[in-house]
Amino acid sequence: MAFLTDTDASYLREKLAELLVRPVGLRLFTEPVGGLYVPGRRTCETCADAEALMKEVAALSDQIHLDIVDVSTRREEAEQWGVVHVPTIAVGPGDEDSGVRFQGMPDGYEFTSFVETLASAGTENGHGLEPETLEALAALPAGVEIKTFVTPT
Amino acid sequence: MALASPLVRSTSVEAQEFPDLALHYQVSAVPKIVLNDRVEFMGAVPEAMFLEAVLAAVADGTEGTAAEATP
Numbered sequence: 001m002a003f004l005t006d007t008d009a010s011y012l013r014e015k016l017a018e019l020l021v022r023p024v025g026l027r028l029f030t031e032p033v034g035g036l037y038v039p040g041r042r043t044c045e046t047c048a049d050a051e052a053l054m055k056e057v058a059a060l061s062d063q064i065h066l067d068i069v070d071v072s073t074r075r076e077e078a079e080q081w082g083v084v085h086v087p088t089i090a091v092g093p094g095d096e097d098s099g100v101r102f103q104g105m106p107d108g109y110e111f112t113s114f115v116e117t118l119a120s121a122g123t124e125n126g127h128g129l130e131p132e133t134l135e136a137l138a139a140l141p142a143g144v145e146i147k148t149f150v151t152p153t
Numbered sequence: 154m155a156l157a158s159p160l161v162r163s164t165s166v167e168a169q170e171f172p173d174l175a176l177h178y179q180v181s182a183v184p185k186i187v188l189n190d191r192v193e194f195m196g197a198v199p200e201a202m203f204l205e206a207v208l209a210a211v212a213d214g215t216e217g218t219a220a221e222a223t224p
Binding site for chain 2: 045088092093098100101103104110113117120121127129133134136141142143144145146147148149150151
């Protein structure tokens with residue numbers, strides 16, 4: 001089942017063609033849902049949907065490069081990217097780790113944020129921040145980890 | 154901000170899919186924003202206010218502060 005309607009897909013294809021001036025990397029950390037039930041282990045209920053949605057998104061523009069990382073076989077890479085939960089999608093310009101993550105299926109209202117982030121990553125100075133903010137960020141004495149809790153509705 | 158600074162990392166967490174995390178961070182309404190596990194606020198805030206929260210999150214000796222924004 002497609003997540004995007006034909007109308008949405010063609011609208012997004014047109015918008016992304018305008019907006020994306022450089023490649024954007026989408027790295028989906030996922031785990032295949034097998035038939036094996038392991039007591040106590042949490043199975044990933046949205047991994048398959050997240051993968052299907054990311055494939056649809058990646059098909060919208062040649063500038064979007066999707067890498068599907070199965071954490072059960074590429075655990076080192078997940079550790080390197082600091083990913084402990086699946087599905088997690090890392091979004092960044094090119095192959096860079098920009099530190100932007102979407103944990104869980106980005107659907108509903110969250111899909112809008114996801115597409116906006118994608119467009120920002122594919123644009124020079126796409127963050128849209130004020131010069132004063134950029135100045136303050138450049139002088140940060142330590143790292144900042146932001147968690148934003150959201151729901152699809 | 155994460156796109157603008159290598160020191161900033163930002164994760165959007167789908168609260169219903171990760172109830173353990175939502176419980177741990179006492180998420181009773183969304184969006185809830187938590188910075189460095191010490192500063193938190195609810196709702197969308199203007200850029201300058203968000204920056205204040207970022208700076209509070211890295212300030213020495215600052216205990217968690219909360220800024221409440223009306224949606």
